[in-house]
Amino acid sequence: MKQKLSKTAYKILNLCLAALFAAGACFFYAPAGAAAQSTSSAETQAGESTEQAGETTGQQATEKAAGGSTEQAGDESEDETADAAEAQLSLEEQKALLESNIKESEEKLAELAEESKVTEEYINALDEKIGALNEQLTVLSQQITQYSEETDALEAEIEENNAAVAELEDEIAEIEAELERLNALFDAKYEAYCIRMRAIYISGSWGIISALLTSGDISGFFTRYEMIKAVSKSDGELLAEIQQEAAEIEAEGSALDQKRAELQKVQQQLTEKKESLVEKQAALEDAQEELAGKKATLSADRAESDSLYAELTAENGMYSEYKNEDSELVAAVEQEIADLINGIISADDVTLATTGERDADVSVEYTYTDVYSNSDAVLNMTYPAPGHYTVSCSFGRYSNGANHTGTDFPCATGSKIVAAQSGQVIRVKRLDYSYGYYVMIYHGTDSSGRSVVTLYAHNSSILVSVGQTVSKGETIALSGSTGNSTGPHCHFEIRLNGTAVNPINYLSK
Numbered sequence: 290m291k292q293k294l295s296k297t298a299y300k301i302l303n304l305c306l307a308a309l310f311a312a313g314a315c316f317f318y319a320p321a322g323a324a325a326q327s328t329s330s331a332e333t334q335a336g337e338s339t340e341q342a343g344e345t346t347g348q349q350a351t352e353k354a355a356g357g358s359t360e361q362a363g364d365e366s367e368d369e370t371a372d373a374a375e376a377q378l379s380l381e382e383q384k385a386l387l388e389s390n391i392k393e394s395e396e397k398l399a400e401l402a403e404e405s406k407v408t409e410e411y412i413n414a415l416d417e418k419i420g421a422l423n424e425q426l427t428v429l430s431q432q433i434t435q436y437s438e439e440t441d442a443l444e445a446e447i448e449e450n451n452a453a454v455a456e457l458e459d460e461i462a463e464i465e466a467e468l469e470r471l472n473a474l475f476d477a478k479y480e481a482y483c484i485r486m487r488a489i490y491i492s493g494s495w496g497i498i499s500a501l502l503t504s505g506d507i508s509g510f511f512t513r514y515e516m517i518k519a520v521s522k523s524d525g526e527l528l529a530e531i532q533q534e535a536a537e538i539e540a541e542g543s544a545l546d547q548k549r550a551e552l553q554k555v556q557q558q559l560t561e562k563k564e565s566l567v568e569k570q571a572a573l574e575d576a577q578e579e580l581a582g583k584k585a586t587l588s589a590d591r592a593e594s595d596s597l598y599a600e601l602t603a604e605n606g607m608y609s610e611y612k613n614e615d616s617e618l619v620a621a622v623e624q625e626i627a628d629l630i631n632g633i634i635s636a637d638d639v640t641l642a643t644t645g646e647r648d649a650d651v652s653v654e655y656t657y658t659d660v661y662s663n664s665d666a667v668l669n670m671t672y673p674a675p676g677h678y679t680v681s682c683s684f685g686r687y688s689n690g691a692n693h694t695g696t697d698f699p700c701a702t703g704s705k706i707v708a709a710q711s712g713q714v715i716r717v718k719r720l721d722y723s724y725g726y727y728v729m730i731y732h733g734t735d736s737s738g739r740s741v742v743t744l745y746a747h748n749s750s751i752l753v754s755v756g757q758t759v760s761k762g763e764t765i766a767l768s769g770s771t772g773n774s775t776g777p778h779c780h781f782e783i784r785l786n787g788t789a790v791n792p793i794n795y796l797s798k
Contacts, residue, residue, distance in 0.1 A: 380432050387425040394418035407600050415594045416689035422587045429580045436573035443566040450559040457552040468541045475534045599775045607681035608776030609697045612689055622723045630742055630787040659713050659758050660733030667732045667741050670709035670795050674698045674779040684791040694789035695782035702749055702777040704768040708759040709743050717755050725772020726751055728765050739785045746780035747771050
């Protein structure tokens with residue numbers, strides 16, 4: 290392209306020299322009016338050149354402004370990239386911290402294992418490791434989600450860039466074709482003009498004067514003069530056409546260069562995004578593999594913890610629940626309980642699968658004679674397993690971070706489980722997981738207007754039904770080890786407005 294433009298510029302220079310020569314030759318026979326017209330034409334051309342220069346300057350200013358916008362967009366893109374990098378760094382830091390905690394737990398476990406694994410201290414240390422693994426799995430899941438989103442975004446951008454490349458290539462092809470056409474027209478007219486200039490050069494200015502002076506009469510003189518004038522005008526018009534086409538060629542050439550530069554930039558961006566996509570996909574695969582490995586480790590550690598805990602509680606009789614229950618099952622049961630307490634759904638709308646005989650659900654209507662109303666007397670409760678006051682597992686969180694929403698009282702299978710306060714039975718369930726066979730009783734409201742509900746879990750037998758009114762201390766079930774349980778005990782909960790609280794604060798013998 291540069292070689293072609295240089296050749297065109299060379300031809301334009303020749304044309305300018307030829308035009309000067311032609312102007313000098315015609316000076317001898319151009320009348321004053323023609324000279325004035327020529328001057329006016331030159332001024333017009335100068336004005337057009339000035340306007341063209343102004344347009345060029347405006348175009349450059351527009352391109353500069355566009356460039357500024359592009360740079361600003363680039364800065365915004367860099368800011369977004371920096372924010373993403375900062376978030377990614379945060380996830381990496383979390384992973385590193387959790388990995389450090391896991392390593393410390395493993396070192397502690399190794400020391401404790403030298404004495405015995407069937408100890409509360411060893412099991413707690415193992416549960417701490419499990420808690421760290423759970424958090425690490427959460428971080429890894431977030432990281433995988435982030436990588437997946439970034440990968441999807443990059444794939445979409447690559448698709449857009451491919452479309453942009455194809456569009457630019459089509460535009461370049463059109464410009465090249467137009468440029469080829471203009472060059473062909475230019476070459477033809479340039480050749481014709483050169484022939485005319487050579488003829489003028491050969492004839493010289495004296496040939497023109499001689500043609501005029503050798504006219505036979507005054508009529509012939511003016512006839513020849515008009516012919517020479519017409520030829521001169523035609524030459525000027527041909528020169529103007531050539532100059533215009535040369536300008537078009539230059540403009541098309543500039544447009545072509547601009548499109549090629551734009552194409553190169555887009556192709557560079559495309560290459561960078563493809564490389565980034567490969568990196569993100571590799572990181573995503575690594576994170577997925579790491580997640581799978583951590584899940585396997587977590588599963589093994591949970592199994593070991595539950596096995597050791599069952600062995601430990603069997604030795605000391607301090608039965609409770611396994612600490613590593615399926616979180617989805619727990620969440621489903623908790624949601625149904627919350628919905629029932631909050632009145633979002635009625636008992637007959639609960640459809641969670643149960644095992645054993647399923648009681649028919651009925652709607653329950655409460656009267657002031659059945660339950661307490663705005664009285665703190667409702668909070669004066671008795672122990673749910675009379676004579677069994679030892680706590681095997683307190684209210685709060687396990688060492689692995691899981692939540693224990695009640696208090697466990699170990700007792701032999703078949704021990705009496707009584708209502709901690711008078712009220713009405715609102716739930717009877719028989720599950721082979723979670724709470725196992727459990728009962729829920731609504732007692733009314735305290736002085737703050739909070740609903741008061743108690744829950745009794747892991748029973749071997751249930752002696753009441755939904756809607757039944759019970760008195761404080763009345764037997765409602767027999768203890769057992771159903772559901773998630775290491776041995777016979779009573780898991781007892783108190784919920785105020787649906788929120789579990791520490792039962793010990795409300796119990797008295």
